[in-house]
Amino acid sequence: MTPSLLRGPLARATLLFGLGTVLAAPLHASEDLPRGYYPLPEEGDLVGEVYTVVADEDDTLIDIGHQHGIGYRAMVRANPNVSVWYPGEGTEVTIPGQFILPDAPRTGIVINVAEMRLYYYPPAEEGAQPIVQTYPLGVGRQDWETPLGNTTITEMVKDPAWYPPASIRREHAESGDPLPSVVPAGPDNPLGTRKMRLGIPGYLIHGTNKPEGVGMRVSHGCVRMLPEDVERLFDQISVGTQVRLINESFKLGWSDGTLFVQAYPYLDEKQGTTIQRVTEALDLVGASVDGLDYPVDYARLREVVEVPGGMPVALETPPEPKPAPRFYEQLELVTADASRADAETPRQEG
Structure with a gap:
């Protein structure tokens, strides 16, 4: 989406320049698409762009992120x-709004837990360009991990009541914050205004009454969405919609012949050490360029894996500059140019 369309009461957008080869050329969404909607590329795997906004006096980093669909x-x-x-009035704030699409079928809902993002691929209308929608999420904390696997939406409820499970009521009681057996719909309901039950028993996609937790590991395993995002998604899907929950902390994708990588921190130490991450990344990149004459920048790849920043980074080695002529070669060129100019200058008689 073009930055001019992303202006709101919280910030005004300005383009982010000078990132060199780190960022891909942006894929702008059509001007009539809402925030988080992007044309699905016919070839390639990147959508969106990275840009900056200028903070107003009353902004927080969380508010600015939510205004632009970032957790x-x-x-x-x-x-x-x-x-x-x-952040302070006038501070430039980076919006990491560019994404490599997950390595999963581009149908239904794909939830990448490591990225804390949801991707929805709505059925394309005949003759219309397919789009993808993407939204930030809150996911399960370390002792209540969000499950992985393929499932479907089995129930959809507007303005749901919340019936806290016994395990959650016990946890709250032990911390001195007892819960009632039922929390009715309203501003104090942790499920927000929409609930979508998954086929995995006990797990939901739902809204929240604490949007500041979106983009964090704060839930008891369920998937939380911003209030406006969950309502928009709810209105487009139905019981039976396919949902894939994946944990893809290292994503690869192509755009205009350039290979990009997007890396996120592991959710926990059980997923491996830094050396194991680097080795896995090397294997995945090697498989992606197998049979191609592609100049992979392996030094940059290692940097991205060791310090995952969550933004797409180009893995193409820049061409080596031609060596400058040696001093005497330069002197010979200058002397030759001077001699040629002298010979071509008409001489005056007299």
Whole structure:
């Protein structure tokens, strides 16, 4: 989406320049598409763009991120030197709004837990360009991990009541914050205004009454969405919609003949060490360029894996500059040019 369309009461957008080969050329969404909607590329795997906004006096980093469809952790990674609670009027804030599409079938809903993002591929109308929608998520914390696997939507409820499971009621009671047996619909309901039950028993996609937790590992395993996002998604899907939950912390994708990588921190140490991450990345990149004459920048690849920043990075080695002529070669060229100019200058008689 073009930055001019992303202006809102929280910030005004300006393009982010000077990132060299780190960022892909942006794929702009059509001007009539809402936030988070992108044309599905016919060839390639990248959507969106990275840009900056200028903070207003009352903005927080969380508010700015939500205004542009980005969750908490992604905003903090993209703006390590900006205060979360008071960026300050006039501060430039980076919006990491470019994404490599997950390595999964582009149908239904795909939830990448490592990325804390949901991708929805609505059925394309005849003659219309296919699109993808993407939204930030809150996912399960380390002791209540969001499950992985393929499932479907089995139930959809507007303005749901919440019946806290016994395990959650026990946890709250132990911390001195007892819960009632039922929380009615309303502003105090943790499920927000929409609930979509998954075929995996006990797990939901739902809204929230605490949007600041979107983009963090804060839930008891369910998937939380911003209030406006969950309502928009709810209105487009139905019981039976396919849902894939994956944990893809390392994504590869092509755009205009260039290979890009997008990396996120592992959710926990059980997924491996840094050396194992680097080795796995090398294997995946090697498979992607197998049989191609492609100049992979392996030094940049290692940097991305060791310090995952969550933004697409180009893995193409820049061409080596031609060596400058040696001093005497330069002197010979200058002397030759001077001699030629002298010979071509008409001599005056007299």
